[in-house]
Each structure stands twice: as structure tokens, then as C-alpha cells.
Amino acid sequence: MISKVLTAGVRGVDGFAIEVEADIAAGMPTMAVVGLPDTEVKEAKDRVVAALRNSGFDFPSKRITVNLSPAEVKKSGTGFDLPIALSILAASGQLSKKALEKLKDHIFIGELGLDGSLRSCAGVLPMLGAAGKKTAVIPPANSGEAALAQILAIAPLNLKELAEYLDGVTDLAQIGKIEFKSEEFEYFLDFNEVKSQPLAKRALEIAAAGGHNILMIGLPGTGKSMLAKRFPSILPSLTHEEALEITKIYSVANMLGKDKFAYSRPFRDPHHTISDVALAGGGATPKPGEISLSHNGILFLDEFAEFGRAALEVLREPMETGSVSIARARESVSFPARFTLIAAMNPCPCGNHGHPHKQCTCTPVMINRYRSKISGPLLDRIDLTVNLNPVEFKDWEKKAEGENSKEIRARVTKAREIQKERFKNSKTKVNAFMTTAEIKKFCPLPEGGGPVLEAAMRKLGLSARSLDKILKTARTIADLEGSKDISKLHIMEVLQYRPLDRKGVADV
Ligand SMILES: [Zn+2]
Structure with missing residues (x-):
């Protein structure tokens, strides 16, 4: 099964939309990230494995391919951890139908701690420019940027809380918008x-x-x-x-x-x-x-x-x-x-x-x-x-x-x-x-x-x-x-x- 999760990247101080696709196939257990990732993005792999396992999910022992598109643009930073983790959850059938539907109305940005917590990352404010009408899911430490950008955003503490939100089990409060004075x-x-x-x-x-x-x-x-x-x-x-x-x-x-x-x-x-x-x-x-x-x-x-x-x-x-x-x-x-x-x-x-x-x-x-x-x-x-x-x-x-x-x-x-x-x-x-x-x-x-x-x-x-x-x-x-x-x-x-x-x- 192939899954698609939306996120964003930064060029200069402008954000642009990125689609994270994951494919899980039988074969040697490996995980490859393709689509011009830099070393920081490649390191996402180890964090994602630990974060999923420590949040009560399975990390599939199969051949996993993650593609970041558009493929020709260089991707950098640690904000891809969260969308990569979600794309793997979706592709391996660990999300409910309801959660899969809800996934489409959101874009996901954030670094993951080994315990599955959402950690701050660079460039969130410019990335939010790519959110459009979708709700942005960002780390709590970056919520000031979302408030200033005056867009729809939520900031779950960790992967588990986010999964419950997507399932409709819990609700997460919208980040308040502020007018700068x-x-x-x-x-x-x-x-x-x-x-x-x-x-x-x-x-x-x-x-x-x-x-x-x-x-x-x-x-x-x-x-x-x-x-x-x-x-x-x-x-x-x-x-x-x-x-x-x-x-x-x-x-x-x-x-x-x-x-x-x-x-x-x-x-x-x-x-x-x-x-x-x-x-x-x-x-x-x-x-x-x-x-x-x-x-x-x-x-x-x-x-x-x-x-x-x-x-x-x-x-x-x-x-x-x-x-x-x-x-x-x-x-x-x-x-x-x-x-x-x-x-x-x-x-x-x-x-x-x-x-x-x-x-x-x-x-x-x-x-x-x-x-x-x-x-x-x-x-x-x-x-x-x-x-x-x-x-x-x-x-x-x-x-x-x-x-x-x-x-x-x-x-x-x-x-x-x-x-x-x-x-x-x-x-x-x-x-x-x-x-x-x-x-x-x-x-x-x-x-x-x-x-x-x-x-x-x-x-x-x-x-x-x-x-x-x-x-x-x-x-x-x-x-x-x-x-x-x-x-x-x-x-x-x-x-x-x-x-x-x-x-x-x-x-x-
Ligand atoms: Zn002098």
C-alpha cells in the first residue's frame, strides 16, 4: 500500500508544499529515503524507528521506500520526521479509516524525539505559508510562529496524542491567533x-x-x-x-x-x-x-x-x-x-x-x-x-x-x-x-x-x-x-x- 502525507520545505524564506509517499513491500527490512534529502533528512530514519516503537506502534520489518516530492528540489532540516512517521503508519495499515481521511486535511511539520515527542525545528513559519486552508500540525515549541502567521494550527505533544486526535478519540485546541503590537x-x-x-x-x-x-x-x-x-x-x-x-x-x-x-x-x-x-x-x-x-x-x-x-x-x-x-x-x-x-x-x-x-x-x-x-x-x-x-x-x-x-x-x-x-x-x-x-x-x-x-x-x-x-x-x-x-x-x-x-x- 502506498500512502501520502503533506508537509512543507523552505527555499530562502519561502515555504513550498512537499508530498511524502511511503511504500511498504516484502523483502529485506530496509528503509530508504529518496527525493534529494540532505544528511539531516536521512537521519530521520533512526529517529522515526525509535519514535514509532516507543509510542506503541510497529515499525514494519519490510522494505520501506519513502519519497519526497517534488524530487528535484533539495530537502533539508529535521521537520520531515513527523510526516515520514505518519506515512509509514498509514502505509502499514496502522491508522483507522477515519484517521486516514482526516490526514488529508492537515500538513505535518516536526522533529521527533526518540520517545515520540514533537520537538521544535527550524523554518516552521515560512513552511506554514504552504499550508493554504489545511490545518498545520506543528511542535508545541513552534506555536508562537503559527500564532503570528494567523493560520489554523494544532500542536500535539507527541505522536500518540496526534494519533488519538486523528482517530477522533481526543480533540486538540487550535493555537490562538495574535495580532502583533x-x-x-x-x-x-x-x-x-x-x-x-x-x-x-x-x-x-x-x-x-x-x-x-x-x-x-x-x-x-x-x-x-x-x-x-x-x-x-x-x-x-x-x-x-x-x-x-x-x-x-x-x-x-x-x-x-x-x-x-x-x-x-x-x-x-x-x-x-x-x-x-x-x-x-x-x-x-x-x-x-x-x-x-x-x-x-x-x-x-x-x-x-x-x-x-x-x-x-x-x-x-x-x-x-x-x-x-x-x-x-x-x-x-x-x-x-x-x-x-x-x-x-x-x-x-x-x-x-x-x-x-x-x-x-x-x-x-x-x-x-x-x-x-x-x-x-x-x-x-x-x-x-x-x-x-x-x-x-x-x-x-x-x-x-x-x-x-x-x-x-x-x-x-x-x-x-x-x-x-x-x-x-x-x-x-x-x-x-x-x-x-x-x-x-x-x-x-x-x-x-x-x-x-x-x-x-x-x-x-x-x-x-x-x-x-x-x-x-x-x-x-x-x-x-x-x-x-x-x-x-x-x-x-x-x-x-x-x-x-x-x-x-x-x-x-
Ligand atoms: Zn593617528
Whole structure:
């Protein structure tokens, strides 16, 4: 007898339906799994044998063939244990007629423990996308993902409980659906804990409001990473859609842990020794890298100039397109990677350039080489550069703490709402990603703006490309003010966060 059980697989962050067929025939007792399984799927065999026996079922001593179709797509992960076990139960006549009927309305995902218990596995949320109108049967530990996906799902504790449910002996409660509300989430770190650095704080507010990437240049100990770590607290709240996207990525990476789903914007800060593969994602079965793990959140690269050239080049594609593709011999998968880049670096290799009391030991050639490690195309995607000065004792001593994150976030959220309206008929979501045509349409030069820009171009040696960046950023400053038009003052403010230019690096 041949049986069919439905399950799902994952490609990138998308699920697709898979049919598990089992055939049991007379012959030498063996079990073969075919249909491009990887080693993890092949190991299902031993777990399934033990799980069935320890749940009071027979494991047939016959020739068993399990086929995963479509056969041409690679299958990976441990979620096939459950559907394989059920296909064997069905094919060996150990399920009642009623159970066989009911089987058809469900899809099954889950790893099996040797005792028959259902254990969590990676990629459940994307797989649920393949469930359609069927009820998904998933491990209890993955129930948060089903709740977020808002689909019909049940989570039996073990194989025995599932068999009783299929037989109609017991009923299992549906997993409740949840509507994600990130307003409930409070950040531990607040902007008012950072003393001084008003210019950097303002630049970060602009970055948050318009989705601009930012580079902070400053002496060690000026609070670059302290500021970066507080950046998520001034970003707009996560939407349900964004939370789903993030959770899918973490689900595939098997990094959801106890949280069950993503409830805050990711903040990733890989070390500068990271490889290009760890940054971009990869592996035999492609897994998301740091740039995808920071999707809808922040990628903080401290010691920016110390990152390997290959690693830095990896950033270019996602910064242009919002996703990264990983090519493999059989298939190419793509992961979402839309993040805000916060880069930080010292002003020079020794870190003392511009320090009021310490001596810089670097030669101009050394400083130039250090800064030119950041390539032109990468700089083109960084709209804001801000220099941080050492904190003076009088500032450090100050009691006044300045604005808290909530106040700043309120302004940022308002500016984002203006952009939502502006780009409602466009693929663009935030000012930083405006096309040339959109810059022309939404960023007309104010009266007297031309001469200001012209003078800046001459004095600072800015390229035409930099002018686009200046206009995009000025648009964001105008939005923060709720102003319909860009003014000369807005442009003059942007010139303080003078973009590093392709042609050379700005003086510090
Ligand atoms: Zn130096």
C-alpha cells in the first residue's frame, strides 16, 4: 500500500508544499529515503524507528521506500520526521479509516524525539505559508510562529496524542491567533543616557526618520557604540508585517529561541573579523547571514575600516536592492536584507587624530590609506557622516539629560507617516531610497539654495552624486519639521553632516 502525507520545505524564506509517499513491500527490512534529502533528512530514519516503537506502534520489518516530492528540489532540516512517521503508519495499515481521511486535511511539520515527542525545528513559519486552508500540525515549541502567521494550527505533544486526535478519540485546541503590537515593547536603552554629542544625536534622528545610512567618525570613547545601541529605540514601532518578515528569517536560521517570534527590531553588530559568507549568508543549505538577520533593523559595523574588503563589498547588493542572493549549483536563493547601516570608525589608525591632548602618530599617507578602505560605491549609499568630539568634563558633569527616546521616536514616526503618503504609489518606502525622478519631483531647490550648494561644491569638492544625497537628507529634515518645502536652512544643516565623497575623504 502506498500512502501520502503533506508537509512543507523552505527555499530562502519561502515555504513550498512537499508530498511524502511511503511504500511498504516484502523483502529485506530496509528503509530508504529518496527525493534529494540532505544528511539531516536521512537521519530521520533512526529517529522515526525509535519514535514509532516507543509510542506503541510497529515499525514494519519490510522494505520501506519513502519519497519526497517534488524530487528535484533539495530537502533539508529535521521537520520531515513527523510526516515520514505518519506515512509509514498509514502505509502499514496502522491508522483507522477515519484517521486516514482526516490526514488529508492537515500538513505535518516536526522533529521527533526518540520517545515520540514533537520537538521544535527550524523554518516552521515560512513552511506554514504552504499550508493554504489545511490545518498545520506543528511542535508545541513552534506555536508562537503559527500564532503570528494567523493560520489554523494544532500542536500535539507527541505522536500518540496526534494519533488519538486523528482517530477522533481526543480533540486538540487550535493555537490562538495574535495580532502583533510592538507598542507594548519598551527598550532598555534610552537616548537620554548619552550625555553631550548633540550633533550625532540629531544626525541619528534624521537617519531614523528617512532611512538613511550613517557613518560616525570619532575618537575612541566618544560614545559611538553607545549611540548606535540606542538607535532602535527611536525607530518607529514594528508593524505586524515587519515582525512576520523578521520572524521568518530567524525561524530559518533557527535563532528564535525562547522568544517564539521577533518582537523588536534586530540590532546586529558583527566583529570586523567576520567573513564575507557569515555576513552575506551561505552554506551547503543556504542560511541567512548577518545582513539578513538585521532585516528591518540595524546593522552596526564598528571599526568600519578594519572589515575585510570582501566583507564590505558584500554590503553593496543589499544596500541597493534590499535583498541578497546566494548562488548555489542547483538553485539560487534570496534572503531579504533591508537594514539601516550604522558604521563607526576612528579618525585615524592610532585613534588620536584631532584629540585635544593626545598626539596622533599617523602620517597623512597612513590616514589616507585607512580611510580609503571604504570604497566609493559603498560611500554612495551612506547619506550622513558625523564627527564626534571628545566629551568635555563640563558636559559629562551635567545633570540635565536631554530628550528621551520616546520623544524623539514620536517625531521620527510623524516624518515616516509623511513619507508613507508621499510614496504611496511608488516602490520607494523612505526618502533615502528616492529615485532620481523622485528627487526631482519632491526636492525642488528652495530660493537661494542654488548658490549655497554651488559654494559647498566648490569649497568641499562635492560631486553631483553627493548633491542628490544632500537633497534627499534635506527632504527628511523638512519632513521632521512638518515643512512642505525644503528650505535653505535645511540644506545648510545637511552640509554639517557632509557626506564623504567618492573623490576623497572629508577632513576630520
Ligand atoms: Zn593617528
